[in-house]
Amino acid sequence: MSRDTVAVYTDAPRVRRRHSRDAKVVTPAPGLRMPRAVRRLRRNAPMYAIQGLSDLSTRLRELTGREIIDMNRVMELVQFAYQQQQLAKRGANYVVDDFGFDAEWTESFLPIFKALYRDYWRVETSGMEHVPSSGRTLLVANHAGVLPWDGTMIKTALFVEHPHPRHARALVASLFMGMPFLSWFLRRTGQTVGHPDDTRRLLERDQLVLVFPEGVRGTGKLYADRYKLRRFGRGGFVSTAIRAGAPIVPVSVVGAEEIYPMIADVPALAKLMGLPYFPVTPFWPWLGPLGMIPLPSKWRIQFHEPVHVEVHPPEAADDQNLVMALSDEVRDTIQQGVYDNLKLRRGVFI
């Protein structure tokens, strides 16, 4: 080892200390100090636990010939816990964008959503090659299920299946952006309010924007009306895409309709609570919070060939005829995709 390398190593901590703004002297907490053996054990306990579990997993595999404990999944959960610890340590030293999106924080939740994606809803995704690796794109999807789990699964699919994982920024009804906790979580994970100006801004920053033109009309429909697409707003998403010069990628989702089979809506209660609908399912509200657990239906997500609306000049955005025609084209593609995927699915839960 040369002398220079040594000098760099010895210099390193001093340089770092000079640059840190809020360096403070850390004193050990006063109180009883555990014996060294106990301290070492406490430090190494997680490692021992993982080792033990891994041994058990190998033993069970040898005994039964099947994977009883999947160590990869276990490690993902460990990683999740570790990441949460690390995130807590960063204090105020992180940056969110103008919309309040914290990418690092969002990615830390990925293991949970990946588990739902792979193991719970067993999502099969096709047509990922239609989503470009970079540049502005508008994803348009059908909306179903009482809670927007379809949005989270599309976002997870883009992270799990795409060769260049990308964050999709979903547009949310303004009603939800005013709710405590929910609005905080939505903003932090990259969602923003469903306003044309927000869509334009995100597209101009070359982001991937996810929009559900059906809105709450889609999520609030009864089980009897499943897989019948509602009106696609007034085609506003097409005008915005034309103005921003972004291609539209239609996305059809199958499976979200069955997670909360909504048998009735109680508009009076909804009005009282300021909600767009108050669902009644076989489990909600009868079982209380347990009724909020979604059913493990089998999902299929398909990304369709892009509709290249960016070939039209920006002025075409004011041509209501063209806008409605393109909107219908996107809607028909999604509706057809939904029917195709329903045929490909063997059953609701398998």
Place this chain on the structure above:
Amino acid sequence: MTPPFPSRVLITGVSNPLGAEVARRLAPQVPWLFGCDVDDPVSANEDMDFVHADMRQSVIGKLVRRLRIDTVVHLAVIVDSGRGDRATHETSVIGTMNVLAGCAGPASSVKRLVVKSSQAVYGARPEYPSVLAEEMASLGRGESSITRDLIELEQLSHDFALRNPECRVARMRLGYRVTRETSLGRYLSQPLIPTFAGFDPRLQLLAEEDAAEAIALAALGKQEGAFNVAGDGVVLLSQAITIMGARSVPVLPPYAGWASRMAIRSTTGVRLPSHLAEVLMFGSVVDCARLHQEFAWKPAHSSRAAIDLFAQGKSEDVIEAPSPPQEYELQRYLQRRKRERRHGAGHAALTAGP
């Protein structure tokens, strides 16, 4: 040869810290600088002539005409106050009406008018776009009194600009500032900060010196219309609280703005204006692209840098400033001395010195 423009500048509301800072920046760049306010000036400025004048009376017109003012920097606008709504309305709206009336007319010498406004003109609602551009000022009808007042006074200035095309009017919408004088700054200076449960709003901040620089640039420039002035980037309230070394206590019930403000006032003693209560729930971020483009200038401090500055300054000892009356006396003396120097060689012996 045309006289240099601007040559005779009047700053209203010069006795607040922002006004004093603007005066300090403008003083070396303009030949004649006048300032007026109801209160005594907060700091001595020998290059500025100070006049006691109440914006709420029509004396301002007389002042403008007698002094042949060509540039008016109207800073006597309350953008952040927990005081009475009526007093705020009197100062902001009626005061602005008087200033505009004083500058109006075809024979008027005023060719440039800069009006201070605030990001508070937008208010904050969950359904508003995440990033607010200048034309979105009256999205709502104005939930809080300050927002309503600002919308009204901006409307007055806009109408004035339409009726008086020879006078160029710029409305500077300053971002939320964190200093010891602002409500937001006092709110963030508490050791325990009550926050709205389940909300972590995006805040966009503006450093005090950037605010003064923007106003000074506008006074010397020709840009017309409304301009958002705020630092780059966003700071979450939770980040700001951590930077200030405080702790947040998420206990305030959402939506109950009035009750929450009462709770904050009774626990911390900070009178929070109602528009700030909305901002502390839903956040407020503005688009400063127009400012960057037309002024070819952007605030030196980002939102993050603004709160860092405030957090660092918080622990410093404040040097005891001389009391305002003393400052006023000092200023009078300095001005007299300057005038004597300028006019009479006969007094040279009396005011000997370099």
